[in-house]
Amino acid sequence: MAGANRGITDLTAGKIAIKARGITKVFHGAGNAAFKALDRVSVSIRENEFFTLLGPSGCGKTTLLRLIAGFEYPDEGEILLDGKDIALLTPHQRPVNTVFQSYALFPHMTVGENIGFGLEMLGKPRREIAARVDEMLRLVRMEALKDRRTSQISGGQQQRVALARALAPQPKVLLLDEPLSALDYKLRKEMQVELKRLQHETGITFIFVTHDQEEALTMSDRIAVMSGGSILQVGTPREIYDSPDKRFVADFIGEANFLPATVLSASGDAAKVALGAGAEIVAGLPHGERPDGKVTVMVRPEHAEIASGTSGATLAGTLESAVYLGTDTHLNVRLGDGSSFVVRRQNDRCTEAGFVPGMPIGVLIRDGAAQVLKY
Amino acid sequence: MARRYSVQRQRGFTLIALFCFVLLYLPMVTLVAYAFNAGISTSNWEGVSLRWFHAAAANERIIDATLRSLTIAPIAGLIATVAATMAALATTRTAPYPGLTFKYAFINQPLMVPEIVTAVALLVVFSQVKVWTGYSGLGYLIAAHTAFCIPFAYLPIKARLETMDLTLERAAADLYARPWMVFRRVTLPLLWPGILAGFMLAFVVSLDDVVITEFVKSAGQETLPTYMLGQLRRQATPEMNAISTVFLGLSIAVVTLFFFLSRRKD
Ligand SMILES: Nc1ncnc2c1ncn2[C@@H]1O[C@H](COP(=O)(O)OP(=O)(O)OP(=O)(O)O)[C@@H](O)[C@H]1O
Ligand SMILES: [Mg+2]
Numbered sequence: 333m334a335g336a337n338r339g340i341t342d343l344t345a346g347k348i349a350i351k352a353r354g355i356t357k358v359f360h361g362a363g364n365a366a367f368k369a370l371d372r373v374s375v376s377i378r379e380n381e382f383f384t385l386l387g388p389s390g391c392g393k394t395t396l397l398r399l400i401a402g403f404e405y406p407d408e409g410e411i412l413l414d415g416k417d418i419a420l421l422t423p424h425q426r427p428v429n430t431v432f433q434s435y436a437l438f439p440h441m442t443v444g445e446n447i448g449f450g451l452e453m454l455g456k457p458r459r460e461i462a463a464r465v466d467e468m469l470r471l472v473r474m475e476a477l478k479d480r481r482t483s484q485i486s487g488g489q490q491q492r493v494a495l496a497r498a499l500a501p502q503p504k505v506l507l508l509d510e511p512l513s514a515l516d517y518k519l520r521k522e523m524q525v526e527l528k529r530l531q532h533e534t535g536i537t538f539i540f541v542t543h544d545q546e547e548a549l550t551m552s553d554r555i556a557v558m559s560g561g562s563i564l565q566v567g568t569p570r571e572i573y574d575s576p577d578k579r580f581v582a583d584f585i586g587e588a589n590f591l592p593a594t595v596l597s598a599s600g601d602a603a604k605v606a607l608g609a610g611a612e613i614v615a616g617l618p619h620g621e622r623p624d625g626k627v628t629v630m631v632r633p634e635h636a637e638i639a640s641g642t643s644g645a646t647l648a649g650t651l652e653s654a655v656y657l658g659t660d661t662h663l664n665v666r667l668g669d670g671s672s673f674v675v676r677r678q679n680d681r682c683t684e685a686g687f688v689p690g691m692p693i694g695v696l697i698r699d700g701a702a703q704v705l706k707y
Numbered sequence: 708m709a710r711r712y713s714v715q716r717q718r719g720f721t722l723i724a725l726f727c728f729v730l731l732y733l734p735m736v737t738l739v740a741y742a743f744n745a746g747i748s749t750s751n752w753e754g755v756s757l758r759w760f761h762a763a764a765a766n767e768r769i770i771d772a773t774l775r776s777l778t779i780a781p782i783a784g785l786i787a788t789v790a791a792t793m794a795a796l797a798t799t800r801t802a803p804y805p806g807l808t809f810k811y812a813f814i815n816q817p818l819m820v821p822e823i824v825t826a827v828a829l830l831v832v833f834s835q836v837k838v839w840t841g842y843s844g845l846g847y848l849i850a851a852h853t854a855f856c857i858p859f860a861y862l863p864i865k866a867r868l869e870t871m872d873l874t875l876e877r878a879a880a881d882l883y884a885r886p887w888m889v890f891r892r893v894t895l896p897l898l899w900p901g902i903l904a905g906f907m908l909a910f911v912v913s914l915d916d917v918v919i920t921e922f923v924k925s926a927g928q929e930t931l932p933t934y935m936l937g938q939l940r941r942q943a944t945p946e947m948n949a950i951s952t953v954f955l956g957l958s959i960a961v962v963t964l965f966f967f968l969s970r971r972k973d
Contacts, residue, residue, distance in 0.1 A: 423877070424883045440897060453884045501882065
């Protein structure tokens with residue numbers, strides 16, 4: 333899908349557009365209680381990248397975005413844009429534009445005037461502004477609504493105007509704070525495609541905030557998973573999904589089974605581990621890590637299989653329930669140690685699965701299907 | 708269902724409503740009616756005529772007082788509105804801090820301190836200043852009116868600011884507008900109905916003031932209300948009714964004008 337035209341090469345090369353180094357932001361709430369919204373956050377975002385900040389509510393996504401936009405100033409650290417520290421510049425001094433969650437369109441201006449506002453403030457000649465506004469209207473397919481008031485257009489159209497307004501001055505970086513959250517499901521799917529297209533056509537770096545993991549996986553070149561004011565892991569959607577290096581990341585994105593294990597030997601980016609029940613498997617190692625001793629390994633439900641007999645199985649247990657979900661079936665297995673393990677099995681029309689709750693069942697984890705976690 | 712519990716069905720509602728209407732409007736109706744009385748009495752009806760309007764229009768002291776009122780009110784209203792706008796911006800565009808409530812009270816002081824106290828205080832201070840400077844022009848009245856007009860201008864402006872989306876100003880700054888341009892292109896246009904309402908209120912309050920004006924004015928500096936008060940002490944003729952009727956018409960015109968201006972801006 334979205335990953336098909338993603339060039340692997342420009343993900344590892346590519347110039348850095350924004351580099352945050354050791355950013356700390358403390359809010360002083362009522363009664364002088366200090367709250368660390370960001371704790372020594374460092375991240376590099378490449379030019380022409382669709383970069384997503386993903387994390388649960390309150391983890392600091394908006395705060396990081398506001399620091400880059402200039403609506404807040406960091407207590408520590410620097411934010412480099414093309415190598416220059418912009419952390420202390422005011423918003424109007426930064427070649428960075430924002431698409432606000434509430435759109436924040438100027439109600440006393442027409443659609444066209446809204447889109448031209450940034451250029452006007454930059455002192456561009458009238459002719460150039462007019463041409464650029466028309467170009468932007470074409471880009472977001474809103475040509476017909478140029479002279480409408482912003483209160484006279486739909487939510488989806490307002491969204492497009494907000495995008496056009498932020499893109500018109502051709503910023504180095506575009507910040508988008510949950511821009512799609514106010515739209516209904518169908519419109520949101522449409523705008524996801526639209527956003528990808530706009531990013532592709534303009535070549536501008538997008539920093540996108542969402543707490544919708546599916547949205548993050550389908551749209552991003554790279555994702556930063558955040559929690560409690562820190563960035564836990566940065567990687568391509570595939571890296572984040574297949575090789576999460578922390579339990580929180582694995583849990584936040586998709587479903588995951590966690591098993592206690594002991595590392596027996598490690599080589600390269602894989603390790604031989606012994607699972608609690610005794611079986612030995614080969615699991616992926618987190619990038620650049622060499623854990624030993626007791627660890628936790630993670631297995632995605634669809635990466636595990638049901639063994640044909642109990643003899644060749646990695647884990648043995650009893651089937652607790654089988655939930656039919658159309659495309660696949662969720663098999664909840666109670667393992668010998670009492671923990672539960674989920675296997676997801678794709679359905680087909682020909683074979684009747686014949687799963688009966690209470691039957692003994694074996695789970696097969698092939699080499700490479702599991703991932704060792706840092707913590 | 709809703710109708711059953713409607714306040715209109717409460718016992719005595721009609722009676723109370725009627726009473727309030729009579730209290731509010733009967734005096735005005737009487738006042739306006741007697742402005743057209745042909746006789747000299749404000750209580751005996753002697754036929755319709757415009758004689759008191761003509762008399763008022765020909766009375767130089769009335770014209771003088773009216774012009775003075777119409778000089779003080781717009782100037783004081785304007786200065787008060789500018790000050791109130793700045794005060795409203797300063798007290799809403801900030802995170803709440805200890806002492807902010809005190810500042811509200813400080814700005815709204817004229818609403819809380821009895822007018823007579825302010826009047827006496829101003830009289831004492833201004834008479835000193837008059838001695839020192841030798842100046843006895845309209846400046847004192849304008850200054851005094853400006854001061855007590857500020858809260859009237861401040862309240863609608865602040866109310867408007869509080870409902871205004873701060874993100875709009877942030878968006879303007881994000882789109883390369885310098886602080887002054889943010890104010891001129893976004894804050895001011897959106898605040899305009901509030902500012903207009905504030906100015907109108909200040910204007911009307913200044914036009915209407917008696918107590919402070921009476922104490923502060925130098926000899927011969929009658930405004931329309933103080934002139935009328937002075938006249939009533941001597942003899943009440945329908946001339947007063949005529950002036951009041953014009954006054955009433957003027958206020959209705961001003962309020963209507965404001966209503967349409969603010970609606971257009973919204
Ligand atoms: N101005 C502020 N004053 C005090 N605390 C703040 C302020 N802004 C944010 N915070 C706190 O900082 C933390 C991070 O907030 P932030 O808005 O960045 O979260 P978020 O990741 O964007 O969450 P969401 O997904 O809900 O938008 C929150 O706990 C929030 O309460
Ligand atoms: Mg947020």
